[in-house]
Amino acid sequence: MAESKKEQAPNNGAGTRRRGDVLENAILQAAWDELETTGYNRLTMEAVAVRAQTNKTAVYRRWPNKAQLIIAALIKFAPKPSLEAADMGDLRTDVVTFLQGIFKPLQAIGPETIHGIMSEYPGKEHPMSKPLPPRSEDALFAAMKAIVGNAEKRGELQPDRLPERVISLPIDLLRYEMLTTHGSVSEDIVVQIVDELFLPLVRASVQGE
Amino acid sequence: MAESKKEQAPNNGAGTRRRGDVLENAILQAAWDELETTGYNRLTMEAVAVRAQTNKTAVYRRWPNKAQLIIAALIKFAPKPSLEAADMGDLRTDVVTFLQGIFKPLQAIGPETIHGIMSEYPGKEHPMSKPLPPRSEDALFAAMKAIVGNAEKRGELQPDRLPERVISLPIDLLRYEMLTTHGSVSEDIVVQIVDELFLPLVRASVQGE
DNA sequence: AGAGTACGGTACGTACCGTACCCTATATGA
DNA sequence: TCATATAGGGTACGGTACGTACCGTACTCT
Numbered sequence: 001m002a003e004s005k006k007e008q009a010p011n012n013g014a015g016t017r018r019r020g021d022v023l024e025n026a027i028l029q030a031a032w033d034e035l036e037t038t039g040y041n042r043l044t045m046e047a048v049a050v051r052a053q054t055n056k057t058a059v060y061r062r063w064p065n066k067a068q069l070i071i072a073a074l075i076k077f078a079p080k081p082s083l084e085a086a087d088m089g090d091l092r093t094d095v096v097t098f099l100q101g102i103f104k105p106l107q108a109i110g111p112e113t114i115h116g117i118m119s120e121y122p123g124k125e126h127p128m129s130k131p132l133p134p135r136s137e138d139a140l141f142a143a144m145k146a147i148v149g150n151a152e153k154r155g156e157l158q159p160d161r162l163p164e165r166v167i168s169l170p171i172d173l174l175r176y177e178m179l180t181t182h183g184s185v186s187e188d189i190v191v192q193i194v195d196e197l198f199l200p201l202v203r204a205s206v207q208g209e
Numbered sequence: 210m211a212e213s214k215k216e217q218a219p220n221n222g223a224g225t226r227r228r229g230d231v232l233e234n235a236i237l238q239a240a241w242d243e244l245e246t247t248g249y250n251r252l253t254m255e256a257v258a259v260r261a262q263t264n265k266t267a268v269y270r271r272w273p274n275k276a277q278l279i280i281a282a283l284i285k286f287a288p289k290p291s292l293e294a295a296d297m298g299d300l301r302t303d304v305v306t307f308l309q310g311i312f313k314p315l316q317a318i319g320p321e322t323i324h325g326i327m328s329e330y331p332g333k334e335h336p337m338s339k340p341l342p343p344r345s346e347d348a349l350f351a352a353m354k355a356i357v358g359n360a361e362k363r364g365e366l367q368p369d370r371l372p373e374r375v376i377s378l379p380i381d382l383l384r385y386e387m388l389t390t391h392g393s394v395s396e397d398i399v400v401q402i403v404d405e406l407f408l409p410l411v412r413a414s415v416q417g418e
Numbered sequence: 419a420g421a422g423t424a425c426g427g428t429a430c431g432t433a434c435c436g437t438a439c440c441c442t443a444t445a446t447g448a
Numbered sequence: 449t450c451a452t453a454t455a456g457g458g459t460a461c462g463g464t465a466c467g468t469a470c471c472g473t474a475c476t477c478t
Contacts, residue, residue: 019476041328119328169406204413269437
């Protein structure tokens with residue numbers, strides 16, 4: 001009667017036991033689903049495991065904590081902005097298009113998740129923990145540089161006159177806005193950033209000084 | 210022997226039981242100390258209560274959760290930037306001075322605490338929860354506006370030509386930097402923001418258009 | 419076939435949350 | 449002055465989630 005540990009339900013009726021990438025993908029998919037339905041704060045490792053039809057052990061074998069797991073899920077499933085620097089023959093159009101492409105993905109992730117990750121992610125010494133990439137390796141920044149580079153080739157502005165801060169300004173501000181504005185950010189913020197800040201700075205670097 | 214609940218240690222030997230503001234201040238002080246020594250993430254309500262030599266009940270009677278408690282502690286104890294708009298007869302000097310005054314306090318609070326609060330603070334419906342102030346009521350923004358106003362009076366720039374985004378730009382960027390840059394942010398970021406972004410935009414608004 | 423590896427499943431100890439409960443000191447006012 | 453309401457002190461509890469240990473078992477690889 002003691003109902004010993006032997007009571008292990010046959011997995012599916014057949015002995016189909018997932019391993020390796022199959023299991024890993026199932027967990028990440030579960031994490032992504034759970035993130036979308038429950039939100040970061042209330043998401044638990046156990047819920048992810050249950051949804052993936054496995055158990056916490058299998059999850060912890062791969063990621064040391066919630067933040068790492070969710071980062072992995074984001075990398076795999078979150079909508080990515082296209083990093084192709086649109087080259088439409090006009091700097092303003094290119095930048096606006098690019099920023100608008102960032103807008104949706106950032107919004108999809110949402111401030112709760114970002115704050116949660118940033119909060120729980122101390123870069124602690126854990127065998128499995130990967131550090132967040134430094135600013136200079138930011139893919140979005142690289143894309144902006146490419147866009148500016150195209151404009152330089154076209155002669156819209158003189159080469160190497162734009163400080164890096166100007167180039168990263170649109171991304172930084174957009175991120176800040178998405179991070180601090182709970183509720184809804186209107187999409188015309190992109191146009192504002194470009195027309196009221198970025199382009200005037202570009203013009204200033206051409207004429208002045 | 211049963212050691213019933215009657216075993217209540219006399220508070221100090223004398224019946225000095227703190228109430229009202231005295232107790233409230235003790236708790237906030239304890240929260241602040243705990244925040245400095247332990248950090249936001251590992252801070253617990255119980256630890257605060259113990260440090261204040263009281264118990265969780267007294268804490269929860271006043272603040273519904275950690276985020277609210279810490280916000281109250283920050284308001285009471287965190288170093289505040291002076292909101293006096295320095296008026297030294299030069300826009301650049303005024304803005305740099307002002308931003309440098311913000312730098313230290315922001316750094317003292319630290320990204321961990323800010324992210325933690327932003328993460329746990331959903332603006333939920335709780336009788337005791339106060340909403341975060343909207344952007345337009347931002348005291349720092351008001352101070353920047355005052356500084357710009359002084360410059361207008363001096364004739365350094367024409368009135369009402371500066372978009373609000375330009376005015377809030379230095380604060381926004383500084384905040385973003387403090388929020389995302391773990392580790393140390395160099396203080397000359399202030400000068401960069403002013404010289405590479407803000408002042409060029411001011412000049413552009415005077416000349417251009 | 420044999421051995422190592424990794425999954426499945428359970429159970430556990432810990433930590434913290436938020437609340438209920440009761441007792442007691444203090445403030446208040448009839 | 450004494451009764452009463454209020455609020456602090458103290459404890460204990462149920463609940464949730466964490467992260468790990470343990471063990472049996474399916475799968476993989478050679």
